[in-house]
Amino acid sequence: MFLLVLVLPLVGSLITGFGGRWLGAKGSSIYATTCVIFSVFFSLCIFYEVGLGGAPCYITLNYWLVSGTLSVNWSFLFDSITIIMLVVITFISSLVHLYSIQYMSNDPHRPRFMSYLGIFTFFMLILVTADNLLQMFLGWEGVGLASYLLINFWFTRLAANQSAIKALLVNRIGDFGLTLGILTAFCIFQSLDYSVIFSTAPLFENYFFNFMGIKIHGLSLFGFFIFMGAIGKSAQLGLHTWLPDAMEGPTPVSALIHAATMVTAGVFLIIRFSPVLEFTPIILFLLVTIGSSTAFFAGMTGIFQNDLKKVIAYSTCSQLGYMAFSCGLSCYDVSLFHLTNHAFFKALLFLSAGSVIHGLNNEQDMRRMGSLISFLPLTYSLMLIGSLALLGIPYLTGFYSKDFILELTQSSSYNNLGNWHISFASWLGSISVFFTAFYSSRLIYLTFLNNSNTYRTVLKDLHESSLLMAIPLIILAIGSLFFGYIFKDLFIGSGTDFWKGSILVLPNHNFFIEAEWASPIIKWLPFILSILGITLSNMINTTAIYKFFIIKNLKFSTFYVFLISKKWFWDVLYNRVLVSPILNFGYKISYKTLDKGFIELAGPVGSSKFIILWSKLISRIQSGQITHYIFFIVLSLCAFILNLVDNQWDLNMHFHLINILFIYFFFI
Template sequence: MLPVLYLLPLLPLIGFALLMVFPRLFPGKAGGWLATGMIGAAFVVAVLRYLGQGAVPAQETLWTWLPNMALNANLSVGFYLDQLSALMALIITGIGFLIHLYSISYMSHDAKFTRFFAFLNFFVAMMLILVLADSYPLMFVGWEGVGMASYLLIGFWFSGRGSESSDKDIRAAGEKEGVNNSNAARKAFIMNRIGDLGFMLGMFLLYKLYGTLSIPELATRVEGVSVATAGVELACLFLLVGAIGKSGQLPLTTWLPDAMAGPTPVSALIHAATMVTAGVYLITRSHFLYELAPNASLWVAWVGGLTALYGALAALNQHDIKKILAFSTVSQLGYMFLAVGVGAYSAGVFHLLSHAFFKALLFLAAGAVIHALHDEQDVRRMGGMRKFMPFTHIVSGIGVLAISGIPIWSGFFSKDAILAAAFETQPVLYIIGLIVAVLTAFYMGRWYFLVWRGAYRGFEATGVSHPHEADTITKIPLGILAAGATLIGFLNVPTFLGGGHAFDSYLGRAIPQEAHEIAASTEWLLTVMAILAGVIGLLWAYSQHRAHKLDNGPLGQFSSSALYLDNIYDGLVAAPSRGIAGALDTVDRGTDGLIGSISRNAAAPGGLFTVWQSGFVRAYAVSMLLGTAGIIGYWALKLVGSGG
């Protein structure tokens, strides 16, 4: 018998509960091994369900949620497994397990080691609820859960890593870092609330239109409908707003690069296996709605195309080793949105899969470099690291080749499928995608050359004369991810290259499979163009490296300031909000001062009498004695004055 679906989120939830309630039972690294074991067990469950998954989706209802609602629609807590959710469960638990394992070494010296792993387990559990949910309300529970987990993990170092130091300068720097980390966590949380509002409005409208929020039931009710309605279009646009927020697409993209404030394993988990893929999953899971909403689908494609271009331009001249990868994620997610927007759902999900491997690999490799250089993250203070970290250098090179779309690595197959789909349906978006491919190869080549090649520049900045290679626990995840980034692409070799679109055929049981109607000669041409884009970008980076011009990349300050999008938001939204808040605070303080002055003056006479109301009997006796003496003295003086 196959294991029940609820074990998938339950196992990491148990790990989270144990580590939060009984942290003292897990001293040293025990908490990390427990959390990693829970994710490993969940991965085994996911593999068993994947292997046992038939053509018919599995649906398991646990209990009725909110029964006898006034809306006359019972909501149940249930999980739904088809080829799409099975694949997502494998990605989340598989990549999540490797990141947990890596974190045991990376976070070993952190004072909050056990709490960190509790939060990681919670993150994975919420993401599993999101992808397995059989209804939009339950999906929204997981949706909010990953938002909360990201807040906890992005701001994990809210007090700063050096705030406890006895050195005044280190302590001040740590406190500043803590403020920045807290601000990044709040920014992610607040900007995602905008997207969440869109998700909720989409749910409400769908219920109004169809009377149910069960995903399988909703798919059945729209089956056979071919005429688009304004209501469906609007509902899909609302869901797109939710997806934009969670996946960091334009215009709600600025929180994602700032999420780098969290520990590097958090960056890998957010960008590769959880949170940011939720938006792509939501649209893909709702494919039966978007097929009825061509205008909303076109919005999805254009949001993706423009975001891919934005992320690539912003990455060209970044100097933080992780922020380059963060803007890369923004751009690669744009590719996925472009794919699902033009109806190439399988291509989008395939890129999600390949991206999970090479982006986790790149982030974890960056973490190994940061750890070796005592938390230095500026690529201008690195260089020549291949001599000190040969293994990490090799796997990083594999990650760069994969994301650049160079054969035979995974990004070549998945990105090529997206570009081909765009060429067939939206030629303008194809041109944008091709330009982005050149820019991607350039900024990743720049990342590679600044970190790994040339002369070592880190001694003066970091004081580290001989950086050390990663330990074995760190190398194991890096090696597995490098193998995946190399081999995963062969799951979906196109027909004209001798394959049979195996991945498309598998996923086609759950989502529409795009028709491959492009002539073989055209496919060859598109493939050559895609390869040339990657090669040109890497050669461009190499030429800039040889000319010693990589310290300041293309577009200069325009790129390093992320096209000033944050500045625009600050001027249009944040600064006016702060001004209004400051004015209201001044009025409030003035009002409080005036009212306080009046109340103090009114209370002054009474205050004279309250001194006597001490509650002590001896005080009252003294008062009576003094009063009596005063009266006797008064009458004595009066008698003396009258002469009598």
């Protein structure tokens, strides 16, 4: 049962990919979806046995590689963290598969698409169930490869090619850091198994590397490399640029990447290594500052995006920032709870956006929409539920995790005034709530409530999606409404024993009691900011108050462009500081000077010229006269004899050889 969860998506992907020509579009779609649905069933059984029954499972199949002290097995770990990720991944993936049957019905390459979805799910399951770093890295790289294939699914589009390559290259930076982390872990622990690393981490709290006379804390270095890998996958500030561009793939791909796979891998990695990160205060500090900055940046940038999917993409980036700085507060279970809740309403938002785009003939600009509430009432209702859950409206799913994270930052900042970075995260997180409410309300208004800016020919044929697309949306809407309320006590209740040692939190890092006794104004603050954001957005969109927000001063307009319109110039900065110098170096130095210069002159070009020159000299020797040939034969014979004789030989031998040559020349 445990291994079937992993095997079924792989079998579905392989048979769909290689046998799609014989199964047909419908047959391959049904087969791949059925395999993932069975995987959901087995995941729920594992959840009951491991999570509710309290029986973690370790499975070892065979040796993978053995070299000296390094021994890596094909082994799997099913504990509380793993089973939550299993349920989220398989459940969201099955709904995306079901949704894609109708959404991709007109695509001639549907079997290939379903195969890519299956392999994406399989590698993500490998990542979360691995029992050692090397096997986890296999799933990590597989997820990156599958994301490239899915983003670039419509490979005839230039934008899809560029976005897929950008996602792959940006993630390479984080993957490089994770590779160094694996090597560092082996240097410290002499093993890559989770059980060895987690159990011995306290013993290496004072372990240092000595590099050129500089002492480097071993666990902090390992934690930094792990954090570097998480930044790349989870699109934190600095390596976030690939995430909005990943919207060039089909909408089901966006839902799967943003809700259950890919971007959640980085947060999962941080949560998994909580027994190590708890002994690295500097890494926890980085998690708080980078995570809160990401939430603030993405929320501010999402306000002025006009692409429907990019608004939701920046929302994902912002929510990932909340998860990251929750981990920095050592509240790993709250972060995982928010990850689970986020999967429901973010998948709902993306798939609802897909229904809108599907009905409008692939139109994604919100300014060209409007008045869709009359044509798509079900989609409007479901998208409104997802947006309200994202805002953290009380008693919806997002309220029980997102608001609790903000309560943790507020309470800890008031009770620990020396922790300025927590106060920093508290302010940025609270402001991000306002931004989230603003762009969510703006999205609903421009898409469904504004005056229509769509062509009449499009509106004429506009209608609700079919049942296959509506069923996943309704299921996700139910989860967005009730999941947080039902499972709050199980995940983050004060007396829960659900995690059973899979998450380690040191006693002095626990802020739960403080959050429970926080003042009412702190608990109401996120809701008040959300209402303010919604009110301001509605006022700007429905009244003439927007005229007061038009900036005419050149200095302020430049500031506006820097912060908002150009997304803080991150892409421009990377292009000018990194990409352009590397391209210029590659062309002028590596290509023209080395490849076309020194290497060719010393290699193939120079060798060919030398061979041609030598052949010309040899051709002159070939005169065709027998006397010349005899001369060279005798000359070679004398040289051969000179090399054979001993170094102490008699000098008379020289005269004998000279006489032979003289007689030879005389007779010639």
